Amino acid sequence: MISIKEVTELALESARIILQSGGTTNRCEKIMSRVCAVFGYHKTESFVTPTGLFITVMDKDHTANTQLMRIETRRIDLGKISQLTRYINELSQCGKKGNCPDYSEVMRRLKEIDAFSPYPEWLKLLLGGLTSACFCLLFGGSWLETGVAYLVGLMVSISLRYIAILQVNSFLTNALGAALIVLFAKTLDLYIIGIKLDTIIIGGIMLLVPGLAITNAMRDMMSGDLVSGTARAIEAFLISVAIAAGSGSMLKIWSLVGY
């Protein structure tokens, strides 16, 4: 039997990983109560918003332990979500059989999942180019334009990686990303003759569109989490505005400079 403080910590840590990699808040709440149930604490109340986790765990004598955690940075990491869900499933199976592992073992596994990254960084950057190039083809670009879109996608992925190190907010990240897409495309246009920029820029923009925010917003709202649902919907709207503002201002600046 592990103590109530340790259970709370384990639940918070697993929910933090899910929320930071872009999971829905409903899933975080479920995961937290399941982790507590594995260790025999069946009475839990939790409340999750996209920026914070709150949990109260009660034991049989009605002594409660409440903790909250602030979530600052969020990025898309779907692999981590599915891995953690799978691990929690395993854990519940162990809990049903009555041989659940102790605190340090679970904490070690959680840290392992959090630090795990299955692909090298250069592969992800190259595939960013692939995504952008394929969207360029999808929206009717020629083969030459697709090649240019690959270069643009690659360069934007690299620059987004360096912008992420600065830890600026998501509005500025997306605005800068969209501005850089237009800048790279326009610069390459100076050297390569006979390309139309529309499909190339759209291919780049598809790297940034808020697909995750839209999905999570609706799924949260439908499971009854109105607070996080509206928060995510506003996030999706803000990201779209950021993309439009970034690409638009760079287009305008470029035409003012006069190339």
Added chain:
Amino acid sequence: MRPFDSLTLMQFLWAALSIFGFAIRTNLKGFSILLTALGGGLSWAFYLISLYYTKSPLLSVLISTILVCSYSELVAPRFKTPVSVFVICAIIPLVPGSGLYYTMRAYLDQNMTEASSRMLQTLMIAGTISIGIAIVSSVTNLIHRVMNKL
């Protein structure tokens, strides 16, 4: 363009390949990469096919979102993956990134009529995608509740 010809197949392949890239960039592993890529390709193929028959972009987006979300709800539990992982990857080709760009460009060209109509269309498509996701996820919740009661 007729549905089910080589051009639709090509478009399906491009959509699937781009979602393949997206899935690896977000650290997915193993067989689920191929299934999410298939979902992305299917969503675009459904969109094109229903666009051919209905001639209405909004209805096609709705049909495609509903079909592809049902696909995710069916496939994801078999691989012990959260459904939202599949849905996120599958709807990305439908998200109106091109509408966003054309709105901005029409606005910069001082063409207010086109800018406002493009903007309205972009917002409507985004809203339609949300409604499709909402319909499927609430119906699935209902089905799960009924199955548990029985």
